[in-house]
Amino acid sequence: MVDGFRPADLQEALEFRARHPSIPIAGGTDLMVQKARGFGLKPDFNKPLLFIGHLRKLRQISVRDGNIHIGAGVLLSELIINDKISEALKMAVRQMASPPSRNLATIGGNICNASPAGDTLPYLYAVDAKLILKSVSSERIIHIGKFITDPKQNTLEHDELLTEIIIPNKIFNVSYYKKVGQRKGMSLTKASFQGLADIKNSNVLDIRIAFGSVAPIIVRSREIEASIIGKPVSEINAAVPEILKKYATLIRPIDDARSSAAYRKRVSLRLLEDFLSKLS
Amino acid sequence: MKIEFVLNDKKQVIQVDPASRLLDILRDDFELTSVKEGCGEGECGACVVLMDDKAVNSCLIPVGNIEGRHIVTMESFRKTERYKVIEESFLEAGSVQCGFCTPGIVMSTESLLRENPKPGDNEIRDALSGNLCRCTGYNMIIKGVKLAATRGKGLW
Ligand SMILES: Cc1cc2nc3c(=O)[nH]c(=O)nc-3n(C[C@H](O)[C@H](O)[C@H](O)COP(=O)(O)OP(=O)(O)OC[C@H]3O[C@@H](n4cnc5c(N)ncnc54)[C@H](O)[C@@H]3O)c2cc1C
Ligand code: FES
Ligand code: FES
Numbered sequence: 001m002v003d004g005f006r007p008a009d010l011q012e013a014l015e016f017r018a019r020h021p022s023i024p025i026a027g028g029t030d031l032m033v034q035k036a037r038g039f040g041l042k043p044d045f046n047k048p049l050l051f052i053g054h055l056r057k058l059r060q061i062s063v064r065d066g067n068i069h070i071g072a073g074v075l076l077s078e079l080i081i082n083d084k085i086s087e088a089l090k091m092a093v094r095q096m097a098s099p100p101s102r103n104l105a106t107i108g109g110n111i112c113n114a115s116p117a118g119d120t121l122p123y124l125y126a127v128d129a130k131l132i133l134k135s136v137s138s139e140r141i142i143h144i145g146k147f148i149t150d151p152k153q154n155t156l157e158h159d160e161l162l163t164e165i166i167i168p169n170k171i172f173n174v175s176y177y178k179k180v181g182q183r184k185g186m187s188l189t190k191a192s193f194q195g196l197a198d199i200k201n202s203n204v205l206d207i208r209i210a211f212g213s214v215a216p217i218i219v220r221s222r223e224i225e226a227s228i229i230g231k232p233v234s235e236i237n238a239a240v241p242e243i244l245k246k247y248a249t250l251i252r253p254i255d256d257a258r259s260s261a262a263y264r265k266r267v268s269l270r271l272l273e274d275f276l277s278k279l280s
Numbered sequence: 281m282k283i284e285f286v287l288n289d290k291k292q293v294i295q296v297d298p299a300s301r302l303l304d305i306l307r308d309d310f311e312l313t314s315v316k317e318g319c320g321e322g323e324c325g326a327c328v329v330l331m332d333d334k335a336v337n338s339c340l341i342p343v344g345n346i347e348g349r350h351i352v353t354m355e356s357f358r359k360t361e362r363y364k365v366i367e368e369s370f371l372e373a374g375s376v377q378c379g380f381c382t383p384g385i386v387m388s389t390e391s392l393l394r395e396n397p398k399p400g401d402n403e404i405r406d407a408l409s410g411n412l413c414r415c416t417g418y419n420m421i422i423k424g425v426k427l428a429a430t431r432g433k434g435l436w
Binding site: 003004006025027028029031032033035036038039040041042043044045049051053054077094097098099100101103104 | 297304308325331341348391406407409
């Protein structure tokens with residue numbers, strides 16, 4: 001069995017993907033820990049590794065038809081310094097891991113890892129990001145919500161790679177991201193919250209609300225958002241308790257090593273309340 | 281897999297399983313023992329080295345990813361002028377006690393000062409947020425980094 005392959009370009013990577021069962025590896029910051037076997041030992045993989053972190057095609061950030069296209073292999077540290085990336089996404093990325101791991105970790109890895117605690121996910125759900133999944137013979141574009149199906153589960157086919165993330169061209173003049181974790185800048189999140197809004201003349205033209213870590217997948221409700229859109233901010237401020245109540249039924253956190261369910265729920269709703277109170 | 285890379289300014293060609301951790305290759309095959317294993321999970325920063333001048337956790341890197349890259353450890357960084365300034369400043373500020381975390385912290389400091397030669401307190405704290413130290417309580421390390429930035433003006 002081959003132990004790994006370093007393709008020269010994306011085409012070669014996809015050809016390898018089509019011919020061999022393989023595990024794509026970008027930065028390796030998730031995989032190397034998940035497959036670790038302890039001190040001084042090399043991680044154990046059951047399939048050959050396909051190295052994709054170096055592929056040029058996956059490392060570009062460009063604007064096409066007004067939408068931002070982010071290559072799956074773009075590093076978290078590159079997102080933070082790129083002027084095409086919105087302040088809202090930067091805010092979330094700055095709170096991820098630590099500088100030395102942000103110099104390794106990729107946005108594509110964060111998405112494909114499909115953890116309900118993935119810090120780029122609430123933003124990507126909130127802006128309706130789309131993903132380009134490529135194989136040698138096909139290309140499909142799907143909404144991120146259709147890609148991640150369960151914790152740690154995505155709909156990537158065995159011959160596909162995630163190549164690009166498309167962020168629709170849309171301005172939000174209020175953005176808010178907070179995560180609650182054990183230690184600043186490290187350990188995975190206990191609860192996270194992304195709020196985005198477009199407010200004009202004290203009216204809510206658009207609002208997006210997404211919660212991480214509080215359910216098997218990211219929580220977002222278009223229905224509740226629609227009930228807020230188009231209303232004056234004063235009306236929304238008065239309706240905060242009612243809005244919190246609606247979201248409370250959707251937030252179903254679990255107890256785990258990181259936190260208790262009750263704490264997660266309380267904190268998440270408080271973050272939402274804080275965001276709504278900042279609209280003006 | 282055959283991997284070609286530059287290690288401490290010297291070209292190396294190795295035949296390895298690409299899933300091996302860079303940390304183990306550096307420690308076991310090249311005997312570069314300044315690189316420490318604290319947690320093996322990216323949380324402590326004891327294994328931090330420079331890859332193309334940027335701080336990275338060597339415990340998280342599969343060697344398949346280092347093809348064509350330049351890896352620098354303390355063993356060669358200590359010969360530079362910049363290291364001497366960091367060393368002096370750390371000693372003066374009391375930034376080093378047991379020393380286990382120090383190589384990783386020096387690497388993160390070098391990476392920070394290359395990007396930002398005049399960092400403020402918060403920027404230093406952020407840059408070192410991936411390096412744990414059980415001894416100093418961090419304030420002395422922050423002080424050491426600041427001192428190095430001032431003393432080493434023009435070096436970064
Ligand atoms: C110490 C530490 C702290 C962390 N802190 C955070 C944090 O605060 N927030 C957070 O969200 N995450 C955190 N993480 C998790 C991790 O760093 C991120 O999820 C990171 O973005 C993963 O990217 P990667 O390139 O390293 O992924 P990899 O480990 O290379 O890959 C992850 C998964 O995605 C697949 N994959 C990668 N790229 C592609 C592609 N292009 N196409 C198809 N499949 C692909 C891989 O097969 C694998 O299943 C942390 C990890 C560590 C070790
Ligand atoms: S050993 Fe690599 S970060 Fe702890
Ligand atoms: S000096 Fe002992 S761990 Fe930092």
